[in-house]
Structure formats: C-alpha cells, structure tokens
Amino acid sequence: MESRLTRILLGTWVVLVLLFLFVPIAIIVLYAFNASNVQSWPISGFSLKWFPSTWHNDEVREALWLSIRAGVLATFLAVIFGTAAAFAVHRFRFVGREALSFIVVLPIALPGIITGMALNSFFVFWHIPLSYWTIVIGHTTFCIVIVYNNVLARLRQVPRSLSEASMDLGADSWSTFRRVTLPTISTALIAGALLAFALSFDEVIVTTFTAGAQNTLPLWIFGAIRLGQKLPEVNVIVLVVMAVTFIPVFLAYRVTQPGSAKS
C-alpha cells in the first residue's frame, strides 16, 4: 500500500498535468467573452458582442463553409476507401497485402509537412490548380487511415463464423454483407467517420500546401493570429470549433465503448 504522502503527491501531480493541458483552453474560452479587444488579464468586462460580429464576418463564414464541405467529402471518401481496404486486408491473402496495410497507414505516421509537400509538388507537376478538390484529396489521405484502423480492428473482433452462418443459411455474399457484416461493423464505421471529420476539420499543415487562395477555418485563424488581427473573433471561433469537434469525438467514444448498444 502506498503511503498517504505518496497519494497526496501523486494527486497534486495529476492536478498539475491537467491544469497544464487545460488552462490555455480555459483562457481562450474566457477571452471570447472579453468586452475589450485588447487581450489582457484580467479581462476588462463580460460581453457577448464578439459572437454576432464573428458570425457576420464573411471571411469567417466562407472559411467555415469550406472546412465543412471539405471535411464531409473527405470523410465520405475515406469511409468508402478505408472500409474497402480494411475488408481486402482482413478477408483475403494476396501478394502485397502487408505492403498495402503499411502504405494505407503511412500518411498518419509521416509528418504532415511531408504529405503536404509531396501533394503540393504532385499537383504542381501535373498542373492541377490548387482548389477545394486538392484540399479534399489531401484530407482524404489521412482520413482513410482513421476509418481503416477502426474498421479493421472491428473486423478482427467479429468471428468469421458470423458470415459463414449467414451464407450457410442461404444468404449470398451481398446480402450477407448488407444484413450481417455491415451491422456488426456499423459502430466502428460511425466512430471512424466522426474522428476522421474532426481530424479534417482542424487540419492545418497539409491544408496549407494543398489550398490555393482559399482559407479553411484553421488557416484563417492561423493567418489572423500571425497578423495579430481580429483576435476577439479568433477566440470566439476557437470556442465554437472546440464545441464542434468535441461532439463527434465524444460520440465516437460513446459508440465504441463496450456495453453501449449493439456490439
């Protein structure tokens, strides 16, 4: 048994670590309600005035809309390709199977800057103008990994006898997939998609190299901070982005917990 002192010291340490992680976030949240546009401590007064002003900022709106569109499409593509790759690697033994599973996971292991530069030079080489579509392609590379990993982990948990039983009972391959396999992996699929979207939504590095003149929300924030402009709006956006990303991550966590409905 650890002594009382050890427990107190450990407890203090945990509190310090948590403070280290969350105090900056708390300060940003607090600044979003700052009455003054000068960021100083303590805040000069409580105000909600930055919320409407941010909402009516066209640049912010465009950036937000671009981020959502890019995230949704990249997630959609990642679900298709990531699931397909997970099935191929799980179900079949083929030449290059190990290589495939390695290559699929690579974009998340490589530093984002390498993926970004590689994509950028690829687009330039083929004279593909940087646009919404190049952002989507860039985001899809790492979103695939998330979906792939989630689905593959689930497929490995589902006993092979389930699909065998379905075929044994007279269902062909397609209806076995639709009626047995898909429902058993659905929560992993949803979790993977939510995490992929969250990842896409706040991605900066790859986006920097694949976006043209357009700004996604994180890019706009980055630009604003660098120029020291519109800092109150940035605080508001950070608060909103946090809320928006927290929800899918929380949901993903919930649906993959053992003991939750279906699994």
Place this chain on the structure above:
Amino acid sequence: MLKVVEPKQGRQAPERTGEALLRIEGLRKAFKGTVAVEHVDLDIRRGEFFTLLGPSGSGKTTTLRLIAGFERPTAGTIMLEGKDVATLAPFERNVNTVFQDYALFPHMTVAENIAYGLKAKHVAKEECRSRVAEALRMVQLSSLGERSPAQLSGGQRQRVGLARAIVNRPGLLLLDEPLGALDLKLRQDMQIELKHIQETVGITFLYVTHDQEEALSMSDRIAVFNNGRIEQVGSPREIYDRPASEFVARFVGTSSIIERDGRRLVLRPEKVRLALSADGFAGGGWHVESGRLEESVYVGLFTRHIVTLDGGEAVVSVEPNSDGSDGGLKAVRGQTVTVAWKSGGVFSLAG
C-alpha cells in the same frame, strides 16, 4: 468385415433404407504446406446420426467445413442427394450448420436469428412466423423469442443455433462440436436432448466431436479420424469392441495393449479382473497371469487399479464400487495380485 449392427429400439434402423444421402469419395484438402484431409471416403445414410470423432487436427472439422462449403476441396467429390456440391457456395447447398461458437447474429433478436434462413429463401411471412414459433417450441425457448442473444446463457444460445438451422429443414445438418463450450452437466443434458430432437425431426445429423463418450452415446455410426484419414467406420459397439487399429483402441475408451504369442491384444479395463489368488478363475475360459499392484485410485463410481504384469506391461483394471461391505480388492500397493481376463473379452489387432 465388420458385422455387428446394433438395432436401435423403437425406431427404424437407418441401415434398412440403405440409401446414401451423402457420398464422399477421395476427398483431399491441402492448405499451404499442410494436408488437413488426406483421402476420405464416406457414405452417410438418410436419417442417420453420424459422428466424425478424432483428436484436434485430425481433419474432422475440415471435412465438415468442406461439406458445408466453407472450404473448397483440393480433390474429390461430395455427392449430396446425388449431386456433386464440392464447388458450390454454402448458400447453394441443402445443408445447415450448428457452430461451436453459436455464431448468432448479435444485432438480431432470437426470433430474427431463427427466421434468417427462411427470409433469405423468401418464405411467406405467415409460414415463416409459424415455423419460427415451432422451432422455438422444439428447443424449449418459446418465451425468449424477443430476447437478444447477449441475454441468453451458453446452453440457450446453442439451442437458438440449433433452432436456426433445423427451421430450414435441411437434408443434412452439420454440427461442429456444438457442445464444446458448455460445462459437463449441461453438455450431458444437451446430448440427450439433441438425440431426442434428431429422432423427432428425422433430419440426418453429421456431428463432429473429440469427446469419445459423446460419440459413443449419441451416434448410430462413428468415423474415427486420425491424421487426415479415417481409421474406422462402425457402430459405437463395433468401434469400442472391435477397434480396427491401435489408434482407435487407445482413442476410444481406455485400452492396455500387450503382446502375447506374437499377437497384440487390446485389454479394456472393465474386462480385466484382479484377485489375491487364482482360485476363483479355474475353468470358464479365464486367462490368468500375475503382476504387481502399482496404484489404486478411488474415483467414486469405480476404483481404477494399475498393475504391472510379470512381463513388464502396465494394465489398467476398473472395479465398480457397488457395495461397501465386501470392499473389492484387498491389496496394498506393491503386493502381488492375480490378473485375469476371458479370451472372449479381448481382441487382437490386425498386423
């Protein structure tokens, strides 16, 4: 040739129909580098309870999976009702399988699980409902149709697995160690119930197990597998009383194998008697030898004695603990005892 056929009381002996429901010839299955099934020939008659018995890795489960269609054979034919199904997909064969791990669909209720095969075959809704109800009644789970499989015990899950298969009225039902995951008491109850259900529905059962007692107590006929080959096919009594090889003799029941006059004899423990003197064995066809008592183990129903014969071989003998008063063999470890068996109670192995 094997000749002893034990007629089952109260039901038609399946031998009488003589018709092969399933005929397997020259079946072979090789996986990368290893051969799981070497050369299997098998005839299974309509209405039979047929068991594939063998240790793990002997090829019995692979044979079952080949019949179900989960694996494709490397060579050989699988004739089911006169049609070669060896290359057909599982959903194109008139067989259903009961899985060792139950393989119930976790996202469906018990009733939906059972209805799965009927729905896949587009059976009309009304008929589907009544057949599901009937199947539930047969496995005594009528009240649990709306439960999820996760809410059932192991024994109940396997009943659902069974109901899900027989509701389709397949020509042949394959059971892959269906009781393997259950505890002993439940397993024994389920053995009786399975046998009862098989006799009620009249479906041919092809049962895979490594449990020799289970095989002996349930089967009409047994095929004993070893190293991807069939060592012997016969009724439980034939397999037990006249094993065709040393492997069968050792795997099914307990055997002591000794050599006398150049013949290898199989001694079953219940046929070997022990006594303090040879007096009781005069006449009556007893073969008498002497040996040293090595061990006596009391196991409730009987006492197991291990004796080393003067020739050096170890022989096992069991003695029922029928009555406490006469106490059985009064010998201590290391004492010289008389070992006797009737020549009719032992048999010699070929070769």
